[in-house]
Amino acid sequence: MATPTVPARGAAEHRLPETLIDRLASHVSSGGAETVTIPTPFTGEDLATVPLSSADDVRAAYERARAAQRAWAAKPVGERVKPFLRLADALVARREEILDIIQLETGKARRHALEEYLDVALCSLYYARRAGRLLKPRRRQGMMPGLTRVQELRHPKGVVGLIAPWNYPFALGTSDIAPALMAGNAVVHKPDTQTCLSSLWVLDLLVALGLPRDVWQIVVGDPAEIGDPLIENADYVSFTGSTRGGKAIAAKVAPRLVAYSLELGGKNPMIVMPDADVERTARGAIRACFTNAGQLCISIERMYVHEDIYDRFVPRLTELVKGMRLGTGLDFDAEMGSLTHARQLEAVTRHVDQAVKEGATVLAGGRARPDIGPLFYEPTLLTDVNGDMDLCASETFGPVVAIYKYRDEDEVIARANDTPYGLNASVWTKDVAHGRRVAARIQAGTVNINDGYGAAYASYDSPMGGMKQSGVGRRHGAEGLLKFTEVQTVASQHLMDLEPPGSIGFDTFADVMSKSITLMKKLRIK
Known part of the structure; x- marks a missing residue:
């Protein structure tokens, strides 16, 4: 028995308004010297033409992102999450528009495009509700109870270089970029050229909802042209794609000891x-x-x-x-x-x-x-x-x-x-x-x-x-946001230094400290 087919309503539905395409294309970080035409997989016909980014465009995108990141990181977390709280309502209001874009650039069934839509709405809302708690300074136990006071602070990495895949371009771009931005970073993002429209769409929407324009830069182009400057200028690299691609990125960032997260292949x-x-x-x-x-x-x-x-x-x-x-x-x-x-x-x-x-x-x-x-x-x-x-x-x-x-x-x-x-x-x-x-x-x-x-x-x-060769690091949960931060410990010492006080010798000090170990264990202080 042959697999049944569902006829489309007509060729016109496989097009997007030219005004929408032009507006989205304006968000590509590009000098505009070259363009690329994206086909829709459904028919092979042209869907949209967007500018290509050069290596110099990528470097310029990092400069703009780095300048914008400083002011963005200085904002309270409560201010940084506001565009993402608004995003949930905006996505509900414009659901059909983004579902059309996802389908037309990927060729997937609408029920599967819906999964992307739901992922972006729910994941970004999850982090918008929790970013303040995850990022707030935390008191940690000090070396000497009552005398050593310790705080754990979270600072943004800086500018995140993020490479998103073509198979779930809306979800696997935005759902990682949202926590990176809420953590105070800026992002230079390379979506797959074939499926860049959904990323450009959500960037356009978030700017309208109050996100500073320059904290999220989108570059479009061939990895052979823009891959090196994308990785070389990043303070952190986030990649979703093949295991082969993940290994290449790990080798590229290793000399600079830049941290990264990789979600890779599976069988x-x-x-x-x-x-x-x-x-x-x-x-x-x-x-x-x-x-x-x-x-x-x-x-x-x-x-x-x-x-x-x-x-x-x-x-x-x-x-x-x-x-x-x-x-x-x-x-x-x-x-x-x-x-x-x-x-x-x-x-x-x-x-x-x-x-x-x-x-x-x-x-x-x-x-x-x-x-x-x-x-x-x-x-x-x-x-x-x-x-x-x-x-x-x-x-x-x-x-x-x-x-x-x-x-x-x-x-x-x-x-x-x-x-x-x-x-x-x-x-x-x-x-x-x-x-x-x-x-x-x-x-x-x-x-x-x-x-x-x-x-x-x-x-x-x-x-x-993933475990084994399916990845390094995690998305979602606390780690999905905290991986985009540098953790800092600030400790202050009070009343007594970490050496024998006054005329007490080291022999006596060693005895006192040894007895304190036994006491702290008994009292469950340590």
Whole structure:
């Protein structure tokens, strides 16, 4: 059965107003000598033309950001969060506009664009409510109780160089930039050229809501042209992208000892326990595997199904996948949209074709759909995938999932962990307590029980990031803001110095201090 399609309402819906494009393009930090035309993945037709930034433009952006950062950091935290408190209401009022932009620049289904929209609204609101508490000076225990008084202070890093990916450009730009700005930094931000419009849109909106224009600079261009000055001038680097790209950035900043955070690739496993609810798990797998056509670093690419449930679960999942609706409409009818870049279509096609050639079995999908749009590929399920196939170990980053049967719990945990990656995982079971015990044994930064990725990712009070080669550092939680700060300890000594007072000798002083250790332990002062 062919994957069904949802017809679009008409070609006109795949355009944006020229006045909007011109206004957004004006926010690119560029001398304007060169431009680039961005196509929409849905049709391949031109969507917008924006200026390109040169290496000199990047350096000039840092100069403007650095000058603006000093005044911005001097503002009380309560003033710095105000634009972001206003942002929540503004996003609600202009929801349809930003959903259109996200869809048109990425090719994703509207229901998946909605996830980006919700992420920006809720994550920025989370930090706007908590930045004051997270950044306030804290009293810490001193060396000598009552005599040593200690404060922990938080200072902004300065200017953050932030590189955001193309797959979730609105969310993975703004949701990191918001806490960086609230912490008192300025930001020089490089979105992917293909998907820069949503970042320009939210910058335009925040400036209207009171954000100083120069504290957030956006540069657009090829990494070969602007990558070096972007990294070389940063006081902190935040990167979301491939593991290969993260390693290159770490090597680039190492000589300057500049701190960084990296969220990188994943080959994320899903474990279906023998007691899992077949219908709930199969429907949950659709979201876990095929959100944004699988172009999601925390989506599932490996699925392990217990032998007791395999013959019931896999046919039901296959039926659901074959029935998924693909389309280009700016509405919520389509269940999956397009890939974003031609290189992703090529990678997906290469992985599937090689696997099939070497013995893999296609249960659903397995082919491109140029009849819908130039970059569409059907949601695909494969079995009989082995370790010699690129699809087994390498991140595909597309709508392709390999299904494996397993018998033993220790075996499946070992197989789930048998990867250099450790970003996300998913466990499905009716026994949540058992699921938590399994989750604790999986080497991944986030593990979701009876969900694919959203339960952990969207719980903003808890950190999110990768183990092993899936990243360094975390976004969300306190760390998602505090990583953009330098911590300083200020200690003052009172009444008695840290040496023998008066005529007391060091022998006596050593005895007194030793006895004080015993006393402080007994009184639980230390």
